Amino acid sequence: MPTKPPIAKPPIGRDTQLCMSLSGRPGNAGSRLHNRLYELLGLDYVYKSFSTRDLPAAIGGIRALNIRGCAISMPFKEDVIPLLDTIEASAAAIDSVNTIVNDDGVLSGHNTDYTAVRDLVAARGLDRAMPFLLRGSGGMAKAVVAALRDSGFAHGTIIARNAQAGQALAAQYGYEWRADLPEVGAAMLVNVTPLGMEGADAEALAYPLDFIADCQVAFDVVAQPARTPFIRAAEAAGKTVISGAEVIVLQAVEQFVLYTGIRPDAAAIADAASFAHGPQVGALMSAMAQGKAQ
Numbered sequence: 001m002p003t004k005p006p007i008a009k010p011p012i013g014r015d016t017q018l019c020m021s022l023s024g025r026p027g028n029a030g031s032r033l034h035n036r037l038y039e040l041l042g043l044d045y046v047y048k049s050f051s052t053r054d055l056p057a058a059i060g061g062i063r064a065l066n067i068r069g070c071a072i073s074m075p076f077k078e079d080v081i082p083l084l085d086t087i088e089a090s091a092a093a094i095d096s097v098n099t100i101v102n103d104d105g106v107l108s109g110h111n112t113d114y115t116a117v118r119d120l121v122a123a124r125g126l127d128r129a130m131p132f133l134l135r136g137s138g139g140m141a142k143a144v145v146a147a148l149r150d151s152g153f154a155h156g157t158i159i160a161r162n163a164q165a166g167q168a169l170a171a172q173y174g175y176e177w178r179a180d181l182p183e184v185g186a187a188m189l190v191n192v193t194p195l196g197m198e199g200a201d202a203e204a205l206a207y208p209l210d211f212i213a214d215c216q217v218a219f220d221v222v223a224q225p226a227r228t229p230f231i232r233a234a235e236a237a238g239k240t241v242i243s244g245a246e247v248i249v250l251q252a253v254e255q256f257v258l259y260t261g262i263r264p265d266a267a268a269i270a271d272a273a274s275f276a277h278g279p280q281v282g283a284l285m286s287a288m289a290q291g292k293a294q
Contacts, residue, residue, distance in 0.1 A: 016044050045259070
């Protein structure tokens with residue numbers, strides 16, 4: 001466990017910095033992780049999740065109220081771009097923003113999803129020769145596909161019913177596209193759709209059981225819950241799994257750094273991950289940090 005901060009976290013007051021998230025399906029995990037880190041590090045910040053039916057007004061509120069930062073989740077990652085003042089290079093390259101930073105009224109867009117996926121692939125030592133299937137073509141899918149391509153995965157197929165988006169994403173990164181699942185799976189299965197997410201799709205299985213039985217790696221970007229039906233089935237089959245909770249912790253840490261200018265140590269990250277997502281995810285973060293240190 002991290003040591004207690006030398007100065008206790010100040011009570012919420014007029015100088016408290018507000019950070020927030022905007023999502024189509026707001027959850028508690030992001031708020032719990034950020035607020036836990038503020039507590040551990042004694043920072044005068046508070047974090048709150050929101051949804052909106054008026055994205056331009058919400059972004060205007062960030063500027064008008066001097067909100068320090070905002071995480072952006074589905075379905076806003078692309079629509080938010082024209083509402084910002086500047087776009088950081090990696091976010092511009094994949095045309096997807098998951099983080100807004102407010103510097104005295106100037107709103108800049110960033111993408112920490114890309115960084116999180118790239119770091120996870122490296123930490124797990126995945127075989128880049130594995131072919132993959134990836135379901136999805138939205139803003140998060142763009143970040144995942146770009147990270148896989150830049151990590152050296154040369155053979156992949158994008159599965160997306162939206163032909164225009166799917167074909168464009170596949171062509172941009174040199175992969176194939178299909179509207180529906182093929183007859184057989186691949187060594188790595190990646191889900192970047194809401195299938196398995198809390199809510200209406202909670203019981204949906206992202207890939208058929210025979211695909212899961214034949215794969216080596218199951219990678220689900222859905223973070224709530226951490227153990228989706230896809231992940232549970234892959235665990236039962238003895239496969240290597242990467243959960244969306246791991247992705248969301250790593251990308252949230254990068255957001256935390258952008259908002260506060262402080263990088264938490266490994267112990268604080270593991271503590272906050274455990275607090276927000278459960279001890280299994282906290283243990284994974286701790287093990288990943290130990291692997292990087294070796």
